[in-house]
Amino acid sequence: MEEELEMTLLEGEEKMDKAIAAYERELSTVRTGRAAPSLLDTVYFEYYGAKTQIKNAATITVPESNQLLIKPYDKSSVKDIEKAILASPLGLTPQSDGTQIRLILPKMTEERRRELVKYVSKLEETAKVAIRNARRDLNDDIKKLGLPEDTEANALEDAQKLTDKKIQVVSEMTERKSKDLMTI
Secondary structure, X not given: OHHHHHHHHHHHHHHHHHHHHHHHXXXXXXXXXXXXXXXXXXXXXXXXXXXXXXXHOEEEEOOOOOEEEEEEOOHHHHHHHHHHHHHOOOOOOEEEOOOOEEEEOOOOOHHHHHHHHHHHHHHHHHHHHHHHHHHHHHHHHHHHOOOOHHHHHXXXXXXXXXXXXXXXXXXXXXXXXXXXXXXX
């Protein structure tokens, strides 16, 4: 029974960690005014009939702090990558010379920074809800184990402590990102 409880707690923690990892991926796509190849992580384009991430079909470099340079391995995919960037929610206009694509990130206004901080707060809440849902599932699983009352109470308390710890991690990530966004 002790082993079952431990496995149940580990599975619950794994679900919470997945929620944090998803949040981290989402945060990496929120641009701070500084160019980073991770901005393009969520942009896919059609490449020989398959959805392909730009980073898997091109070299992405940062020649200047506000620029990304994309050099596709296959020059014939330049147009498709351009279309994908234009269609993405990044709001960037690619500049192409036929062999490579340059993305220039505009300077961020105070208003835009505040909008992004609000957006990050929404992402944070979604991540916290996912963690709480994992806690609810974990609590249900603990109750199904049929443990003695005091052991069950301790396990539920451990689940709450784990949840609090994971929510704190998300809050700290949000604080760092918000601070980064508001830094000029």
